[in-house]
Amino acid sequence: MGDDFLSLMGALLAVVFVLLLAYCFSRALGKTWVRSSRDSMLRIAGQLQIGADRHLLLVRLMDRNFLIGSSPAGIQLLAEIQGELPEKEPAAGKVPDQVFAGLLRRYAKKEEDHE
Numbered sequence: 329m330g331d332d333f334l335s336l337m338g339a340l341l342a343v344v345f346v347l348l349l350a351y352c353f354s355r356a357l358g359k360t361w362v363r364s365s366r367d368s369m370l371r372i373a374g375q376l377q378i379g380a381d382r383h384l385l386l387v388r389l390m391d392r393n394f395l396i397g398s399s400p401a402g403i404q405l406l407a408e409i410q411g412e413l414p415e416k417e418p419a420a421g422k423v424p425d426q427v428f429a430g431l432l433r434r435y436a437k438k439e440e441d442h443e
Contacts, residue, residue: 376429384432395435409435 373393374386385396386409393409 374431376432386431395432407435 370387370389372385373388376384378384379399381400383398384406385398387394387396393411395406395409397404397406
């Protein structure tokens with residue numbers, strides 16, 4: 329009975345050790361990925377979920393901005409956004425999705441005025 333208990337405790341400690349290593353490595357890789365994506369010329373400036381597995385993405389490529397739709401059917405370029413994007417930090421009390429939604433409404437209104 330003592331050998332069974334020691335064997336069980338050894339297996340339990342091995343599983344905990346593997347989980348701890350996986351956690352540490354995933355944190356280290358995540359920090360590296362975030363650092364490399366910040367320096368990239370391509371970044372997602374904002375996103376808005378509009379349904380199950382459906383998103384509107386505001387993508388910044390160097391000095392150009394694009395509105396992209398993403399769904400299970402694929403990814404589609406919807407429009408190129410002219411002008412500057414709002415700062416990355418949202419206004420006090422607003423979450424980034426609200427800022428993006430406001431930008432989207434403002435751009436849609438400009439498009440209606442041009443028609």
